[in-house]
Amino acid sequence: MLNNFRNVSGTDKIWRSATLYNKGLNDAEREKLSSLGLDIIFDLRCRSEAFEKPDFVPEGTKYVRLNTINAQKYRFVITDYRSRILAAHNVGPFKDRMIKNKWDSYSAIALSPVWKEVFKAMDRGDKFLFHCTEGKDRTGFCAVIIEHCLGVSDEEIMSNYLLSNELRPAKNRQSLRKIGFSQHQIDNIKYAESTHEELLLHAYETVNKKYGSLDEMLLKKFGVTEERKAHWKEVYKI
Numbered sequence: 001m002l003n004n005f006r007n008v009s010g011t012d013k014i015w016r017s018a019t020l021y022n023k024g025l026n027d028a029e030r031e032k033l034s035s036l037g038l039d040i041i042f043d044l045r046c047r048s049e050a051f052e053k054p055d056f057v058p059e060g061t062k063y064v065r066l067n068t069i070n071a072q073k074y075r076f077v078i079t080d081y082r083s084r085i086l087a088a089h090n091v092g093p094f095k096d097r098m099i100k101n102k103w104d105s106y107s108a109i110a111l112s113p114v115w116k117e118v119f120k121a122m123d124r125g126d127k128f129l130f131h132c133t134e135g136k137d138r139t140g141f142c143a144v145i146i147e148h149c150l151g152v153s154d155e156e157i158m159s160n161y162l163l164s165n166e167l168r169p170a171k172n173r174q175s176l177r178k179i180g181f182s183q184h185q186i187d188n189i190k191y192a193e194s195t196h197e198e199l200l201l202h203a204y205e206t207v208n209k210k211y212g213s214l215d216e217m218l219l220k221k222f223g224v225t226e227e228r229k230a231h232w233k234e235v236y237k238i
Contacts, residue, residue: 004135004168018135046071066114076101136164
């Protein structure tokens, strides 16, 4: 199923989504993706996630996987088979590591070097879609920096980020009690499956501590000048 699928701040040239797992899509969803005329699909998942659930890629669209965060370091965040097993054993010495791992991952996502490839696509004026598994954390921050560069207000950026809770709502995990999960485990899983204002603010804080501001990071790390931003606004009609 095509979940958490939408364009970015009204432009018809940049799209975001949850997984594009080929076997999980129906014919209508494949036709919808094909009709977009995408130049590129950016897959923000790690290698094992992409291997387990490969994307549907429309004919004529380039597929680019960007390894946004270290899979070994953020096992509670990525969603491959090994990580799901680890999440199921979030007890004892693992207690609360899921939440810490989630917070730490937002720092890593914010400082990831992969965003330079997205900016190169914007320089070319490419029509593209980016996604991870749920379309909310890695995808969410990618949308944040794109929207920031396109001049979207901070209020709208936060609203768009949190919208994933409605378009991709957390699953009902209470049934896990029947197979031995504690309420504490379930609460941790539910937190990890949602977007939270404090998580995005934590990502901003990470950037501010290292660079002073998001704009300074974009300039120093990626060479995002005001001229490039103006070009992007014109190309993407924001």
